[in-house]
Amino acid sequence: xxxxxxxxxxxxxxxxxxxxxxxxxxxxxxxxxxxxxxxxxxxxxxxxxxxxxxxxxxxxxxxxxxxxxxxxxxxxxxxxxxxxxxxxxxxxxxxxxxxxxxxxxxxxxxxxxx
Amino acid sequence: xxxxxxxxxxxxxxxxxxxxxxxxxxxxxxxxxxxxxxxxxxxxxxxxxxxxxxxxxxxxxxxxxxxxxxxxxxxxxxxxxxxxxxxxxxxxxxxxxxxxxxxxxxxxx
Amino acid sequence: xxxxxxxxxxxxxxxxxxxxxxxxxxxxxxxxxxxxxxxxxxxxxxxxxxxxxxxxxxxxxxxxxxxxxxxxxxxxxxxxxxxxxxxxxxxxxxxxxxxxxxxxxxxxxxxxxxxxxxxxxxxxxxxxxxxxxxxxxxxxxxxxxxxxxxxxxxxxxxxxxxxxxxxxxxxxxxxxxxxxxxxxxxxxxxxxxxxxxxxxxxxxxxxxxxxxxxxxxxxxxxxxxxxxxxxxxxxxxxxxxxxx
Numbered sequence: 001x002x003x004x005x006x007x008x009x010x011x012x013x014x015x016x017x018x019x020x021x022x023x024x025x026x027x028x029x030x031x032x033x034x035x036x037x038x039x040x041x042x043x044x045x046x047x048x049x050x051x052x053x054x055x056x057x058x059x060x061x062x063x064x065x066x067x068x069x070x071x072x073x074x075x076x077x078x079x080x081x082x083x084x085x086x087x088x089x090x091x092x093x094x095x096x097x098x099x100x101x102x103x104x105x106x107x108x109x110x111x112x113x114x
Numbered sequence: 115x116x117x118x119x120x121x122x123x124x125x126x127x128x129x130x131x132x133x134x135x136x137x138x139x140x141x142x143x144x145x146x147x148x149x150x151x152x153x154x155x156x157x158x159x160x161x162x163x164x165x166x167x168x169x170x171x172x173x174x175x176x177x178x179x180x181x182x183x184x185x186x187x188x189x190x191x192x193x194x195x196x197x198x199x200x201x202x203x204x205x206x207x208x209x210x211x212x213x214x215x216x217x218x219x220x221x222x223x
Numbered sequence: 224x225x226x227x228x229x230x231x232x233x234x235x236x237x238x239x240x241x242x243x244x245x246x247x248x249x250x251x252x253x254x255x256x257x258x259x260x261x262x263x264x265x266x267x268x269x270x271x272x273x274x275x276x277x278x279x280x281x282x283x284x285x286x287x288x289x290x291x292x293x294x295x296x297x298x299x300x301x302x303x304x305x306x307x308x309x310x311x312x313x314x315x316x317x318x319x320x321x322x323x324x325x326x327x328x329x330x331x332x333x334x335x336x337x338x339x340x341x342x343x344x345x346x347x348x349x350x351x352x353x354x355x356x357x358x359x360x361x362x363x364x365x366x367x368x369x370x371x372x373x374x375x376x377x378x379x380x381x382x383x384x385x386x387x388x389x390x391x392x393x394x395x396x397x398x399x400x401x402x403x404x405x406x407x408x409x410x411x412x413x414x415x416x417x418x419x420x421x422x423x424x425x426x427x428x429x430x431x432x433x434x435x436x437x438x439x440x441x442x443x444x445x446x447x448x449x450x451x452x453x454x455x456x457x458x459x460x461x462x463x464x465x466x467x
Contacts, residue, residue, distance in 0.1 A: 006294070006434035006438065007384065009437060011431070019430075025179070026180075029179065030212050033172075034216075036216035036217075037212070037215050040223045050151065066138070069137075070138060073135070073138075076131070077131060082446070083450045083453050084454065087450070109141065112145050112146060115427045115428055117460045118460070119427070120427035120453070121457055189385070189389050
């Protein structure tokens with residue numbers, strides 16, 4: 001049996017979330033760009049897509065994407081601060097704050113699209 | 115990751131931080147009453163400001179994402195550093211092309 | 224030792240090399256017992272073929288680190304009372320290093336990377352010259368002092384998942400040592416050192432998991448040292464001082 005060991009600490013989880021959110025956004029980007037390209041020639045095709053996208057499953061996916069984008073932004077800023085400024089303790093609390101603010105942002109988005 | 119890739123990745127990250135903040139604000143603003151192509155195009159069409167904003171955003175995101183994916187492949191896949199680098203280069207170019215195509219569609223076409 | 228504690232410990236020890244397995248031994252519980260005491264008891268009273276490594280028994284030499292109930296620790300400074308939930312101990316060799324036999328790992332890759340990171344003092348003066356005068360409260364000296372107590376036990380190296388995922392990564396201990404030398408005014412090896420830690424597998428591979436800091440028995444902060452190296456190498460790179 002292999003125990004978790006150093007894995008499972010909140011900062012390790014923060015790094016994994018940062019990596020996986022970045023990966024998910026990188027996978028999402030081509031889809032995002034493709035959809036926006038439907039705006040060619042007046043946007044009739046884009047409107048067609050937007051009508052299709054107006055359903056709960058797509059909206060929940062979008063809420064997830066807003067969370068991923070926010071958590072990657074704020075988590076990345078935390079890393080930039082560690083790397084570029086004098087050391088500050090309390091990184092665990094900062095990582096929790098990052099997750100909380102991201103969740104709130106995604107929730108605000110959820111409230112707006114439903 | 116060596117220092118050259120690190121500088122590019124962190125520089126694009128720092129550049130994108132304010133861009134992402136604006137992007138999130140626009141997301142929240144634009145969805146106030148549902149999305150429509152007319153609504154989106156009314157903001158972006160013929161706008162040099164938005165063209166510049168999204169053009170820089172696409173370039174930075176393509177560089178940032180491809181280096182990030184390279185690092186993940188080096189650590190989590192059987193790819194060699196060289197293989198991961200090649201894959202990342204192709205990914206970065208593809209993302210940039212798709213992204214600029216989308217910006218062109220929103221601003222010019 | 225409280226009266227409620229069990230009289231016997233159930234101790235699982237890794238036996239063999241990579242293809243080995245855990246074997247369980249019963250060891251009497253004693254007052255103020257350390258994990259190293261437990262391992263030594265097994266070797267002296269149950270199975271003399273058990274291999275493990277220790278020297279000073281007081282947290283100075285850095286040779287007795289093992290994986291204790293899932294965490295890398297100095298066994299000599301870890302009391303059984305602190306880690307043995309329900310009287311159970313599971314002790315294995317350090318992670319991220321080749322296993323030789325039982326609880327002994329091959330530390331060679333660890334020290335090899337120490338050398339690769341130029342973690343060796345390069346003198347700028349000869350003994351014929353007067354001693355350098357270093358201000359103890361200068362910023363550079365304080366940065367070096369904060370990181371200098373490392374006794375290369377390998378606990379941080381075993382705790383680091385970036386080491387696990389990237390075989391080329393120099394690891395927290397070697398980079399931490401490089402950082403002390405980068406800040407040593409008497410040292411003349413920084414051109415080679417900064418180039419070494421700026422290469423692939425150097426300081427820029429670190430993801431700031433902070434596992435090294437969390438597990439360091441001396442409460443050092445290699446993540447902070449590595450962040451310092453990142454800044455210093457970026458400055459050197461942008462000034463064209465690196466070959467990277």
